[in-house]
Every structure is written in C-alpha cells, then in structure tokens.
Amino acid sequence: MFKNTKEKILSKAEELFCLKGYEKTTIENILESCEIGKGTFYYYFKSKESLMNEVIENSIGSFTDDAKKIVNDKNLSALEKFKQLILGQTNSMDNKEWMLNELHKPENSKMHQKSITETILHLTPLLTAIVEQGISEKTFNSKFPKETVEILLFANQYIFDTGIIVFTVEEYLIKAQAFVYSMELLLGVKSGTFNYILEHFENTLLNRGELNEKELQ
Known part of the structure; x- marks a missing residue:
C-alpha cells in the first residue's frame, strides 16, 4: 500500500489530523498508528510542525496531479475541464477542514502564505x-489568458480565504456573485456559464449551517 515508511507516516498523520485535529494529535498517536519508534519518526521529520508542512505540500501536489489528468484529457471540452478542475479544488479543500483551521492560525502565517503561493503557481x-x-x-475570449488566470486566482484566494479577511455570510454571498460575474466578463463567456460555482458555494454554506434556504430566496 505504501511505497516507503515516510509515505506511511504522511498518510497516517493526515488521517489523524482529520479525525482528531492537529492540536489533539500527538506524535505518540502517529507512532502507534504507524507502528514505528521515535527514532524512525525523527529520521524523517524534525517535528510535528514539519510533518504538517509536508502534508500540506503533498496535498497541493496531489491535487495538481489530478488536475493534470483533467487538462490532458482530449475527450473533454475546455468548459468541461474548467468545471471539473474548479469543483475538484473546492471539494478537496472542503474535505480538509483541519488543514484550513491550522493555516488560519497567526503562528502559521508563513505556512499559510506558502500554501497560497504554491497553489497559485501550480494552478x-x-x-x-x-x-x-x-x-x-x-468558447472563451481573452487577450491575456495567463494574466487573467492569475488575477482570478489571486482574487479567489484573498476574497474567500477566511484566514485573511473575514466577512459576514451576506458579504460573502455578494462577493461570490461579483466574482463569478467578473470571471465571466474576463474570460468572455456567456452570462450564467459559471453559475455552478455559486451553487457550490451556497450549498457549502447551507451544509455548514451558516446559511438557510430563506436567505437564498
């Protein structure tokens, strides 16, 4: 299942971080789960923090690998690829709430900045x-494809990352609508093309209990 001991430690650690949270997961928990000794752990990682850092880097790398498969699929149109990649990224992060919680802590600001930078560079x-x-x-119309993508990625990271600026739910909804509207203008697509992004955003808020059906009407 695992190629090597380091891969096993990374995988088991992420499972524990998701299950118990980063703070409540001890190195002893990781050792027990991996069935290894302290010497083996410290051979690969200096600390639990360095382990978390690599888990985050691997997560970004894993998503990038999946994204490349979508991009290289010759059977998909650009709009289909765009949808799969965008929803794939948001679903991936929705399933890593523990990671977002850790990145949003002040003491992890450097790691947070690194994760944002690496995500933009990879995507x-x-x-x-x-x-x-x-x-x-x-289906798209843009004179500056790369620069447009960069603008959208930076806007997405800094508007919707709650660890940078916190808005009310109502403000987030308006900004999500404005973001999708701007996205359609910048990429020169028909109005409503990216409505699925809004729907996903609203469903996420509903599932978290941060929004109710009446507020959407």
Whole structure:
C-alpha cells in the first residue's frame, strides 16, 4: 500500500489530523498508528510542525496531479475541464477542514502564505492551458489568458480565504456573485456559464449551517 515508511507516516498523520485535529494529535498517536519508534519518526521529520508542512505540500501536489489528468484529457471540452478542475479544488479543500483551521492560525502565517503561493503557481499553467483551449474552441475570449488566470486566482484566494479577511455570510454571498460575474466578463463567456460555482458555494454554506434556504430566496 505504501511505497516507503515516510509515505506511511504522511498518510497516517493526515488521517489523524482529520479525525482528531492537529492540536489533539500527538506524535505518540502517529507512532502507534504507524507502528514505528521515535527514532524512525525523527529520521524523517524534525517535528510535528514539519510533518504538517509536508502534508500540506503533498496535498497541493496531489491535487495538481489530478488536475493534470483533467487538462490532458482530449475527450473533454475546455468548459468541461474548467468545471471539473474548479469543483475538484473546492471539494478537496472542503474535505480538509483541519488543514484550513491550522493555516488560519497567526503562528502559521508563513505556512499559510506558502500554501497560497504554491497553489497559485501550480494552478496557473493548468488553468491557462484550459483557457487557451477554450479560445481555440471559441468558447472563451481573452487577450491575456495567463494574466487573467492569475488575477482570478489571486482574487479567489484573498476574497474567500477566511484566514485573511473575514466577512459576514451576506458579504460573502455578494462577493461570490461579483466574482463569478467578473470571471465571466474576463474570460468572455456567456452570462450564467459559471453559475455552478455559486451553487457550490451556497450549498457549502447551507451544509455548514451558516446559511438557510430563506436567505437564498
């Protein structure tokens, strides 16, 4: 199942972080789950924090690998690829609430900044390739594909990352609508093309209990 001991430690640690939370997970818990001794753990990692850092890096790398498969799928149109990649990213982060909680702590600000930077650097060429495909298919219209993607990624990270600026639910809903509207204008697509992003955002808030059906009406 695991290629090596380090891979096993990373996998088991992420499971425990998700189950118990980062703070409540001890190195002893990780040792027991992996059936290894302290010497083995410290051979690969200096601390629990360095372990978490690598778990985050691996998570970004794993999503990037999945995204590349979507981008390289010749059977998908640009719009189909865009939808799969965007929803894939949001679903991935929805399932890693523990990671978001840790990144939003003041003491992890450097790691938080790194995760944002790495995410943008990894996603930019992939989304740019999709936009360029969309331009050739005449479904997208942009003179600056790469720069447009960068603007959208930066806006997405800094508007919707609650560890940077906190808005009310009502403010988030308005900003989500404005973001999708701007996104459609910048990419030159028909109005309503990216409504699925709004729907996903609203469903996430509903599932978290931060929003009710009446507020959407």
